[in-house]
Amino acid sequence: MISNLINRKIFTLLKVQYSNMLEYRVEIALWAISGIIPFFMLNIWTNNNLNESINISDILLSRYFLCAFFVRQFSVVWVVFSFEEDSLMGKVSPYLIQPLNPFFRYFAQHLAEQITRFPFALIIAFFFFIFNPESIWIPNLFILILSIVSTFLSFLIQFLMQSIVACLCFWTEKASSIERLLFIPTLFLSGLLAPVVSFPVYVKSWIYLTPFPYLIDFPANLLSGNETNISAGLTMQILWILLLFPLFKKIWSKGTKKYTAMGS
């Protein structure tokens, strides 16, 4: 009964948000295009033969960056910006009264946006294969499912991290600058611009303990067929989620106690 109710809630939320997102198709298409930085990086890598010293062939590297693009497309999180706007505008108050954590609403928004984004990402991949026909490959079903799972886990880690930052809105009102700060290590250490294998040893020695390489590098390596430790990667992803979730719950309950509605 209860699970049925939750299912219905989630389903309705998803349906509403999906039709909402379909309204902004052009927006989402543009957003998909703005994620093409990995392809520029691939161009630098192969054009200067930088991959020779890290023993990754051109084809594997192009697959890696294509997968990095895909993983990024389906793990982009912007919850802090929505939440900041809502809390500045005083929209959070009505959400708080509802018998549903407002973050479920944002979560559904993100999922709906990913579904809307999917065809555009496919079109970009299609163009990529036209220019690089030699890098076409078909991953086997098991790997495909595992990489979808790990992309989703990467999305969950980022969603939790940003939700924690978003909760800081209860104290500072403008939390998006903290998010921009957090974005810098995500950008440079996640493997979006260069695969983590190519990093110098003094970085590699500690980077696997941080959540960053599991955001893009690990799922992209998995999907593209590059060498990676599957069980260790998945374990670390789950560990980070288990660590971040109670933290989010704690900061949320503290924040809502602190919350005073705007203009009241």
Added chain:
Amino acid sequence: MNLRKYLKVYKKFIHTSLASEFEYKTNILIDLITAILSLIGSIFLLSIFFHNNGYIGGWTFEQALIIQGIYTILNGITNTWFNPNLTEIVKHIREGTLDFVLLKPIDSQFFISFKKINPSGFLEILLGFFLLFFCIRINQINMNLSFLTLSLITISCSICILYSLWFFISTTTIWFVKTWNAIEVLRSFLYIGRFPLNSFSFSLRVFFSIIIPIAFITTIPSEVFLGLSQFWKILLEVIVAIVFLITSRRFWLFALKFYSSASS
């Protein structure tokens, strides 16, 4: 056009926007840390590239740092002036407040482009200058008058081109209403400016010099620093900058003809 009046108005703009920005002091501090980390991250990425190969597109690491310095200065200028102002156009048009701007006895493009200022970009500009001075020392560039004038001319032209690109995209809001993501696309393309143009493949080089002249923005000033630039390239950049400025102005006036104020 009364220059005195505009200067006086601009002074007021600076005063009011600084006053409102300093309301969020911790924000400014966080933005400062972000700027420093972002520069460290970019240099880290460059060092990974050069770790595997001594030359990238014919540039050594020390020479590529000049590009990084110029990029940092331009990025600081973007964050100080272009980003806070030109993203506002979207808001003006959605909420119909552009009417108030148009009614003021002052040039609308001036008002829209210079209303706000974000002080946290200043540190980025400073950091860029520090990096440039450092580069001048390690590359043993001797500073003379012709070098200084030429670099000043090319960098100011880059600023003009950058401004025109931002303004051009923001102006399209008048037709499309929501162009936040178009700005994201521009931002991801501008990312290219961190690397020498020669490090990309031929097709990308053509794209980034003819269709979107990002190549002009950082590569030509850096070549001036190294004394590599031919005279025609500098002349070309000046012409491109003038053409862009005039077109962006024309485009704004043209777009205003299509503006029908909201909810009327």
